[in-house]
Amino acid sequence: MKRLAVLAVGILALGAMVWAGQNALLINGAGASFPNPIYSKWFDEYHKKNASIQFNYQSVGSGAGIKQATDGTVDFGASDGPMNDEQLKGFQDKHGSAILHFPTVLGAAVPTYNIPGITGALNFTPDALAGIFLGKVTKWNDPAIAGANKGVNLPAQDIIVIHRSDGSGTTYIWTDYLSKISDEWKSKVGKNTSVNWPVGLGGKGNEGVTGLIKQTPNSIGYVELIYAIQNTIPYGTVKNSGGNFIKADLASVSAAAAGAAKDMPEDFRVSITNAPGKTAYPVSSFTWLLVPAKIQDTAKRDAIKGFLTWMLADGQNYAEGLYYAKLPKEVIEKEKKAINNIQ
């Protein structure tokens, strides 16, 4: 009997919690998985400050995020790559209004490798990276690599390329960079969340790529910067457009965004790979929230605008603790103005 009473109280309490949850304004979003840790943190913190607003984010991937935002099944989307013109037109045709891009934080992809006997960071020129991933630079001691690594005893071994097998924002950043620095890559392969790779093996996820690299001598691949930092995976530097070899870290990724800020288009759909700036890390990218320009529900509209404003101010302070690079000031100022475009 006693047990029954406890059960009844428990069910009532659960019911009350569900009821309280429903009472809050629920805003649904879906998309990129790369920024999921910081989005979860943001939505949680924002809910603590504004108990009446509850964000619900599903990290289903950028492609699915764009699709669900376009279908109108979620209130906002999120993507590691900007929507293309065709996708924007699709949204416009369906809703009669536009969808807006809001950069939130930055990510980067870094080259990581396993060459027996080499422990230090290797330097990679754009030509070396393009050559390796096109399958044209096939040996580690090729002049394209050796030229930038004087004094390093590179072996005369075949290079084994490892890439992502799953569609991913990291692949988008990597191939976007290769498209910018190599015309051959641009015309032969192009940029996308997954591409038709000229050479190499595929591993699923950052952990799949890392696993393959660790096991395969003389291999090279790319992983998300945060993943490399958190798992202390050694990675190389990449030569930027200013001619300096830059090791990726939070500061050099933010610098890439600052370099691109001057020419930032009004819709924020910008690629910052190979960005100008002496200290900019060249394989960097924004990740975006996708918010409809017209939101009929005024309560939801105010909540989303309120969140965006908070995200650009207090929210940015959570970024570095979770190893995301912060937005540069110039971009934040520009975004604050753009929030007014949501009506």
Place this chain on the structure above:
Amino acid sequence: MGSRSFLSRLRDGDEIARLITMVFAATVVLITLLLVYELWTDSSLARAKFGFHFFVTRVWDPNIDQYGALPFMYGTLVTSVLALLIAVPLGIGAAIFLAELAPPRISDTLQFFIDLLAAVPSVIYGLLGVFIIVPLMRTVIFPGLNKPLGFMPFFKGPSYGVGFLTAGIVLAIMVIPYIISVSREVLLSVPRDQREAALALGSTRWESTWKVVVPFAKTGILGSIFLALARALGETMAVTMVIGNVPTISASLFSPGDSIASVIANQFTEATGALYTQSLIALGLVLFLMTFVLNGLARILIVVTTQKGSGVPT
């Protein structure tokens, strides 16, 4: 019986039981039909654009919106066939030992472990593949086969450790418990009279097993093999971890490849564009077709072999 009224049968519960179980049975058919319907309608764009070329195109390139199923079909078939080539002799041999030759205590203990293996999630087998089989393939098995047999296209290098054969071996390890479990049950259910008759006629224990018991249980053993094949065809996680994920068609067993289930799991979430998504769904339809055709062939095989008189009472 037939003269009893519907009402009295209803009162006895027979009719209710019949109706309820019929609904359950119908659900299975309904789910299958729904699945085919969804796969069919959601792949309409891809089917209209590529038609039968989908089956023979080798290119899979989201950037030029060009999709073909051939390398994935090839990878799925090759890995499953390799798995069966390894698993069938091992599994049936083990089942014969457990059912016919081992003392009951050993047989039951081993059966416990085999059931345990059948319940292990596939990602665990994938890890086993990544950490043990992949390095073994690269450092021991490939050099061992490539040196004496490298002139044959099947054993050509280079080897990365991952590839068709690695996936086949991991799949074989995964399906062996199924083959052993089902085959053992079938062998155990062969009537004692059959064995005793053979022994009474002067055959040895092995002769009675191999010439009487196994043929008697042939249908059931074939059933276990097709269960294993179905599992191998659709396996996703373990395969994707060890196959290399590159859509290639190569005679070399050490070449990396890709399978249908694996590419769908890899690319579906981040696929943008209608044709891309629909082509992945079309791949699902192809996998369904392959399973359907192979199951059909299995049925035919069973009918043909039993007609030849395998000892199964008719």
